Amino acid sequence: GAVVSQHPSRVICKSGTSVKIECRSLDFQATTMFWYRQFPKQSLMLMATSNEGSKATYEQGVEKDKFLINHASLTLSTLTVTSAHPEDSSFYICSARVPGVPQETQYFGPGTRLLVL
Amino acid sequence: GENVEQHPSTLSVQEGDSAVIKCTYSDSASNYFPWYKQELGKRPQLIIDIRSNVGEKKDQRIAVTLNKTAKHFSLHITETQPEDSAVYFCAASIRGSYIPTFGRGTSLIVHP
Numbered sequence: 001g002a003v004v005s006q007h008p009s010r011v012i013c014k015s016g017t018s019v020k021i022e023c024r025s026l027d028f029q030a031t032t033m034f035w036y037r038q039f040p041k042q043s044l045m046l047m048a049t050s051n052e053g054s055k056a057t058y059e060q061g062v063e064k065d066k067f068l069i070n071h072a073s074l075t076l077s078t079l080t081v082t083s084a085h086p087e088d089s090s091f092y093i094c095s096a097r098v099p100g101v102p103q104e105t106q107y108f109g110p111g112t113r114l115l116v117l
Numbered sequence: 118g119e120n121v122e123q124h125p126s127t128l129s130v131q132e133g134d135s136a137v138i139k140c141t142y143s144d145s146a147s148n149y150f151p152w153y154k155q156e157l158g159k160r161p162q163l164i165i166d167i168r169s170n171v172g173e174k175k176d177q178r179i180a181v182t183l184n185k186t187a188k189h190f191s192l193h194i195t196e197t198q199p200e201d202s203a204v205y206f207c208a209a210s211i212r213g214s215y216i217p218t219f220g221r222g223t224s225l226i227v228h229p
Contacts, residue, residue, distance in 0.1 A: 004160075032215070034216070041204075041222075041224070042221065042222070043206060043219045043220065043221045043222050044161065044206065044219045046216060049216065091158075093160060093161070097215055105151070105163065105166070106163075106215075106217070107163075108153075108160040108161045108162070109160060110159065110160045111158070111159070111160055113158070
């Protein structure tokens with residue numbers, strides 16, 4: 001099956017610093033990837049859709065300048081949390097669509113747990 | 118936009134019992150309904166899905182039913198086992214869109 005990886009799996013940083021999270025499709029090319037945020041015991045909240053070679057599409061209420069998304073290749077999308085604050089602490093999960101598979105199917109990465117002190 | 122409601126938020130059963138999780142959706146244009154299982158601290162994994170041209174789908178101990186008229190769909194797990202304990206999310210995708218709307222999740226606890 002399709003494999004999506006994320007790095008790092010967890011990160012602890014000081015308030016004010018920036019953190020970059022990578023999402024990779026390992027055995028397929030993903031023209032579209034998605035970034036979700038999940039608070040404890042809550043559902044997945046879509047933050048943005050990452051399109052290879054073009055600007056990301058952000059959901060309403062998500063700050064573009066706060067959460068920078070870059071999809072520079074067909075196998076890599078990055079999410080950078082800029083000037084992180086404690087309220088940014090959360091579980092960030094990416095997913096990708098697989099070409100040739102029913103278009104609605106998404107495969108998720110293992111997630112990145114971010115803790116901002 | 119689409120709105121997905123999921124119930125119950127928590128479900129506790131004894132090993133061997135059946136478990137049923139129910140979801141409703143608002144947009145009649147939705148035509149794809151996946152279910153995901155997420156164990157603590159891990160990624161959501163697709164366990165079963167159903168399309169609007171089918172009323173029921175089964176895969177071993179897991180089945181999903183869809184009632185398009187009532188706009189609701191359900192996940193049925195029979196002969197539950199402790200390893201079924203996880204959070205289950207339903208989702209709905211509108212025709213032409215590849216972005217699902219997720220329910221709030223159901224925490225299933227199977228007691229041995």
